[in-house]
Amino acid sequence: MSIPLSPPPVAHRETHPLRRLAMAAWLRQSLQQVLPPLLGILLFLFLWALLAARSEGLPGPLVTGQAALELFADPFYDNGPNDMGIGWNILHSLGRVGAGFGLAALVGIPLGFAIGRFAFLARMLAPIISLLRPVSPLVWLPIGLLVFEAAGPASIWVIFISAIWPIILNTAAGVASVPQDYLNVARVLKLSEYKVLTRILFPAVLPHLMTGIRLAIGVAWLVIVAAEMLTGGIGLGFWVWDEWNNLNVAHILIAIVIVGLVGLALEQSLLLLARRFDYHS
Amino acid sequence: MDKFVELTRVGKHFETRKGRFVALREVNLDIARGEFVSLIGHSGCGKSTVLNLIAGLLEPSEGGLICNGREIDGPGPERAVVFQNHSLLPWMTCLGNVQLAVDKVFASRSKAERRERSEAALRMVGLDHALHKYPSEISGGMKQRVGIARALVMEPKVLLMDEPFGALDALTRAHLQDELLRIVGQTRSTVVMVTHDVDEAVLLSDRIVMMSNGPAATVGDILTVELPRPRERLALANDPLYHQYRGAVLEFLYQRQRRPAA
Ligand SMILES: Nc1ncnc2c1ncn2[C@@H]1O[C@H](COP(=O)(O)OP(=O)(O)O)[C@@H](O)[C@H]1O
Ligand SMILES: [Mg+2]
Numbered sequence: 001m002s003i004p005l006s007p008p009p010v011a012h013r014e015t016h017p018l019r020r021l022a023m024a025a026w027l028r029q030s031l032q033q034v035l036p037p038l039l040g041i042l043l044f045l046f047l048w049a050l051l052a053a054r055s056e057g058l059p060g061p062l063v064t065g066q067a068a069l070e071l072f073a074d075p076f077y078d079n080g081p082n083d084m085g086i087g088w089n090i091l092h093s094l095g096r097v098g099a100g101f102g103l104a105a106l107v108g109i110p111l112g113f114a115i116g117r118f119a120f121l122a123r124m125l126a127p128i129i130s131l132l133r134p135v136s137p138l139v140w141l142p143i144g145l146l147v148f149e150a151a152g153p154a155s156i157w158v159i160f161i162s163a164i165w166p167i168i169l170n171t172a173a174g175v176a177s178v179p180q181d182y183l184n185v186a187r188v189l190k191l192s193e194y195k196v197l198t199r200i201l202f203p204a205v206l207p208h209l210m211t212g213i214r215l216a217i218g219v220a221w222l223v224i225v226a227a228e229m230l231t232g233g234i235g236l237g238f239w240v241w242d243e244w245n246n247l248n249v250a251h252i253l254i255a256i257v258i259v260g261l262v263g264l265a266l267e268q269s270l271l272l273l274a275r276r277f278d279y280h281s
Numbered sequence: 282m283d284k285f286v287e288l289t290r291v292g293k294h295f296e297t298r299k300g301r302f303v304a305l306r307e308v309n310l311d312i313a314r315g316e317f318v319s320l321i322g323h324s325g326c327g328k329s330t331v332l333n334l335i336a337g338l339l340e341p342s343e344g345g346l347i348c349n350g351r352e353i354d355g356p357g358p359e360r361a362v363v364f365q366n367h368s369l370l371p372w373m374t375c376l377g378n379v380q381l382a383v384d385k386v387f388a389s390r391s392k393a394e395r396r397e398r399s400e401a402a403l404r405m406v407g408l409d410h411a412l413h414k415y416p417s418e419i420s421g422g423m424k425q426r427v428g429i430a431r432a433l434v435m436e437p438k439v440l441l442m443d444e445p446f447g448a449l450d451a452l453t454r455a456h457l458q459d460e461l462l463r464i465v466g467q468t469r470s471t472v473v474m475v476t477h478d479v480d481e482a483v484l485l486s487d488r489i490v491m492m493s494n495g496p497a498a499t500v501g502d503i504l505t506v507e508l509p510r511p512r513e514r515l516a517l518a519n520d521p522l523y524h525q526y527r528g529a530v531l532e533f534l535y536q537r538q539r540r541p542a543a
Contacts, residue, residue: 179368181364181366181368182368182370184338184356184362184364184368185364185368185370187338187355187356188336188338188356188357188358188360188361188362189358189381189382189385189386189435190356190357190358190385191381191385195385199370199381200370203370203372204372279371279372279415279417
């Protein structure tokens with residue numbers, strides 16, 4: 001979504017007719033950009049308010065907004081491990097996603113390259129990957145708890161295992177789809193395997209890789225909240241669970257919006273990054 | 282005639298899902314140093330296969346190939362290839378694409394000299410103004426020039442070209458043919474070029490190898506083109522000898538090797 005950034009030309013006392021025309025066009029364009037999403041949000045708030053008015057426990061938009069203002073007035077207070085500001089909870093969740101995802105990238109990218117480059121390895125690992133990939137990530141949580149005997153590493157482990165499949169599969173697909181022509185150029189030049197990797201395979205695969213990373217981060221963010229609900233500690237998921245136990249529904253609604261916004265921010269920043277790395281073939 | 286490139290009873294088959302497909306059989310061909318040879322034939326007859334065998338990108342199923350007294354086993358920069366669809370790496374500039382070849386082939390030279398070589402190669406194909414452009418930013422003709430520069434800069438023993446101008450419009454194609462004539466005249470390179478353009482073949486070649494239709498295609502006939510060099514496109518237009526050669530190739534393609542229901 002691109003909203004025109006230039007301000008409307010300042011109206012002088014005697015505006016040139018062409019200027020006025022341009023201004024009208026600018027106004028119309030920005031209205032067309034801003035109006036529909038605004039209407040959508042208003043409609044949503046209206047339906048929400050309507051629903052809240054007829055329900056016992058569900059707070060309306062106004063009450064929730066009030067609660068959000070209070071919550072974000074002091075996002076980084078710290079009253080011991082069970083009572084920390086919302087900012088800390090978000091940062092902790094992001095930290096786990098970062099750690100789990102980072103490990104997944106560290107393992108998944110080289111593995112994806114190897115699988116894409118060597119058909120033998122691809123056939124060897126195909127049954128394992130096909131079997132494990134559809135398994136819901138949360139199923140790995142008990143295994144993580146068993147092995148690591150701690151909630152933090154266990155939830156990082158769950159992120160790792162759910163983020164690794166899109167990274168492996170997209171990288172491998174990218175490597176396998178590198179045009180034979182590019183590889184023939186490398187063969188005629190007798191480039192070393194290292195040069196083939198850095199000068200040809202890696203740049204050719206980068207767009208696929210970025211897709212894999214984007215999908216992986218998306219899944220990781222979906223999973224972390226659920227994992228934290230189960231493990232406890234500090235984090236958005238645990239915070240939601242805690243607020244549910246306190247029957248603070250307004251905070252749960254706020255959490256939904258936060259999870260959505262952070263997910264959106266992750267996705268958009270990765271899209272931006274991907275565009276930076278993409279070459280125009 | 283000294284035999285610089287030698288194909289002896291070369292056969293090539295591919296294992297496909299529908300069984301073995303024999304693409305080439307009994308291909309015999311000798312190419313002299315500094316000679317310009319064209320391979321012409323109907324689409325699918327096996328021209329690219331012959332070229333890729335000389336390049337070493339494919340291995341023969343039967344027979345052997347020799348270049349400069351040594352058996353061809355695998356590709357190498359002494360047999361540079363200009364690919365049909367330019368095959369420039371889109372994440373490198375024109376200079377970067379040429380530099381990749383120079384850095385490999387002239388690894389022992391100084392950085393400055395390598396850079397100078399790359400620029401000189403691009404200058405030779407008239408692209409000194411586009412050194413820092415990416416392939417997506419230049420026209421098809423310019424891309425093909427970069428491909429030619431990348432191949433020539435390796436100072437190959439043999440320059441292999443697979444329909445280098447096939448995807449270009451007639452004017453650009455004529456222009457590049459003239460430039461190739463000039464460059465090859467300067468460098469005295471040995472060239473094997475695949476084409477399906479009769480005029481291109483007659484204009485550029487010392488000999489035209491006409492291939493029979495596949496499957497199991499082979500050398501149908503070889504035409505020696507004894508037009509003096511340097512050749513001028515305009516002068517040749519009224520040259521009866523030129524038209525005689527042209528007629529001979531056309532006759533081969535459209536009478537003796539008529540395309541079966543193309
Ligand atoms: N890798 C391959 N596998 C199976 N068949 C192939 C392969 N490469 C080429 N062929 C077949 O060999 C024949 C000759 O191909 P090619 O040399 O590309 O023809 P040309 O360049 O003359 O158009 C064609 O019928 C083609 O389908
Ligand atoms: Mg071909």
